[in-house]
Amino acid sequence: MTLLLNVIWLVLAGLWLALGYLIAGIVCCIFIVTIPFGLASFRIARYALWPFGRTITERRDASVPSLLGNVLWVLLAGWWIALCHLATGVLLCLTIIGIPLGVANIKLVPVALVPLGREIVPT
Structure with missing residues (x-):
């Protein structure tokens, strides 16, 4: 099931999201x-390309530079990227078929909001 959801995600949203994050990187x-x-x-681009079967965790070794970087990120870019993920996720959840894709998009909100000091791990 994870493979099927990832393929659907890749075709409908993942490729474009990953491309956007790659250009920003x-x-x-x-x-x-x-x-x-x-x-x-x-x-984030790797996670946006293939999100099902992976999750976001906080790194325990993240320190003050990660915190300062996240504050700067939220002020400059993070809030509107997270808002776009949230809005897209809510719109996708309006259809039954789009619910898993909407949930995956909403899963991207925390890492888009504060990306430093986080890591993506398999579930």
């Missing part, structure tokens, strides 16, 4: 100061 890596955001964007 490349742009962030052009500037030296924003490389941590670029690496986080690449990590």
Whole structure:
């Protein structure tokens, strides 16, 4: 079932989301100061490409730089990316077939809001 949901997700939403996160990661890596955001964007792109069967956990070794980076991220980009994921997830949940895809989109909200200090692990 996970494979089927991932394939449907990949065709309908995952490829476009991953492409957007990859472009954002490349742009962030052009500037030296924003490389941590670029690496986080690449990590989110992998998760957005194939979300079913994986989950987000907090890294215990994340420290103050991750916290400061997350505050900066939320102020500059995180809030509107998370809002877009939330709105898309709610719209997808309006149809019975779209409910699993909507839930997967809503699962992307925490990592889009605060990407530093998080890791994606298999369930």
